[in-house]
Amino acid sequence: MGKTLAEKIIGEHVGREVIAGEIAVTPVDVCLVQDGTGPLAINQLRKINLERAASPQSTVLFIDHASPSPRKELSNDHNTLRQFARKTGCHVSEVGDGVCHQVINECYVKPGDIVIGADSHTCTSGALGALGTGMGSTDVAIGIALGKTWLRVPESYRIVVHGHFQPGVYAKDLILHIIGMIGADGATYKSMEFCGETVENMGMTERLTLSNMAVEAGAKCGLIFADEKTRAFLIEHGRGDSYRELRVDEDATYERTFEIDASKILPTISFPHTVDNTRTIEDKDCRSVKIDQVYIGTCTNGRLEDLRIAAQILKGKRRHSDTRLIVVPASRRIYQQALEDGILAILNEAGAAILSPGCGPCVGIHQGILGDGEACLSTQNRNFKGRMGNPNAFIYLASPATAAATAIKGRLADPREVIG
């Protein structure tokens, strides 16, 4: 019987055929925690005297959420991670190295892997054909110590995307459109599997954006086949030998199939305070929404192509005088490339505050907390009340192009108006 990508990957790990609905204990290939979840994970292992790592070479502790540390409590948490790494041989991704979901895919994950992370956006690894899924601190702690976890084999939704995007429309608009269509719990417990010519044509930058946001529809993972684009990404990151092709079986069983025409997607915005509260930029609600802060970055849209798109729009222009612009490259590698390509110079001249790689203001800890009543347009993945540090603020989500256009206009703006 044909297998979905999720059934195929889990089946390979447990050494037998599995079908949706069953529960299996599976080895895990890559584990990650970050500075918000890792200290609790380590404390749990200490409590049960299990402070060890089954595969330290593929266990990574990321210091990215509160990085560089804004408070002594968090500095101490960072040291908890460093001490555990020294004791067990796990890797630490340090201040300035970047967001976990970018770095893990640049440096560690390969197609067919199972990746568990104490961060909900671990599903980002689906873009490489790896079953990445977010779990809590204790689940990942046990995964680190024992090298395995238990999983329910998910049912799968197939998202088939045909056609070409209009100019000014990107993968971010597509995934916001999908979440708006099926709802913030529309794929709860499911594997979302993206396919179709539009996805085939996407580079890894866009595929990572799609998979990253699968959890915003409640999904367990957001999987994409591994093909020549995946191979090119791995070669570019010095890991060409970890490539393997991974395709779904033609006769795989999907619980639901969604067909989407990419040419009909418009620039799309999530309004406060849920990701599925979407509007197209042509909606009347988008007129005259004043924006105080624009944030371009994160594991969703802080990659080189994202920064390049923003720079193309902002080149020779200035941010609106009433609108702050914050830019955070998702990794050190991206920062370096954006420096060498002149992208950061363009953004700097446009009035951006460019910060070191990490989560930036997305999580509401530092580097751009909103004031009472303020509105932010961000390229991040989540706009819950309080997300950016203030429950009395408002967060809108959109693509880097919409963000750049909005930074110029000082209000929600259509990127098609400013693309030359």
Add this chain to the structure above:
Amino acid sequence: MTTMRGKAWKFGDNISTDHIAPGRLFHLRSNLPELAKHVLEDARPEFASSMAPRDFVVGGGNFGLGSSREHAPTIIKIAGVSAVLAKSFARIFFRNCINVGLPAIICDTDKIDEGDELEVDLSQGKVINHTKKIELSFPPLPPVMTRILQEGGLANYIQNYGDFKLE
């Protein structure tokens, strides 16, 4: 532990982990008793100071969506809440509840109002609403989760069993 009794505190749909344990209190994550004083603060600011031990958190649909932060169910438990009831749960939050030993119960919470006196029987899979004099049933957990919950959470479970036991 299988039977619990207390009062219902109602919350709406899509209560996120940011409502429960907001990022602005990130620095309290290694001080959970302190963080628990702010539990659900951004949904109902009066909740933490007004609830009584053994009360129930009763949500709508998609309770606990968002971040993987296990601190969210942990501080609900530390605050003294007996169980969380909702029409549906976000996946990671549901798993985290069980992993920290906090019962998460899927039932028709439209039939529960603010302040209703509830009794939950985990072994029978039923919620008795004494105020409304009705009974609601809920589905059993998979065996692996039942055992984790019985052990008081995943850390204790692994300490006692040494490995995952599926049956």
